[in-house]
Each structure stands twice: as C-alpha cells, then as structure tokens.
Amino acid sequence: MDDIRKTVKKIVSEEIMTTYKEGLKMKADIYRLSEKLYRTNIKLWKEVQTDGKIPLSEKTIRNILITIENFDSGRKEYKTTID
16 A cells, blocks of 8 residues: 555656646746745745746745545445446
8 A cells, every 4th residue: 555655646746746847838837836925925925026926947846745645445345337
C-alpha cells in the first residue's frame, strides 16, 4: 500500500508542476497564487506585486505537499457484475 501511495504522490506532484509550467508559458497564474498571497499576507503581496500580480517563475513553487487520507476503492466484492 505504501508503494501505491508513493507512486500516486509522485504522479500528482509531476502533474501539478507540468500544469504550472504550461501556465507560465501562457503567462497565466493557473493556481491563483497571487490571490492566495493577497488573502493570506497582504503586506507581502503589496511588496512583491506588479500591476496586481506577483511575478512567477519555475522556482516559485519549491515544495508540493500531497496527503492521501483515504485510499479505498469503495468496493466490497470483486466479481463480475455484467453477464
């Protein structure tokens, strides 16, 4: 089960970074990081913002924390349901 969790975390992390990098190419704040900073630390946002947005780069996201709380398929039995 731990191997599956590690694999899922790795894949999700890679997908998040891939999406983020594609957003950077389009000059889009795909995860609304500027808004999140504005809502959590307006003083810092005011210091770093330019035209209402924070400058983003590939190094802006340093850590991605992924927590898998429930890892269950929901199925009780594994038998054919269609004849």
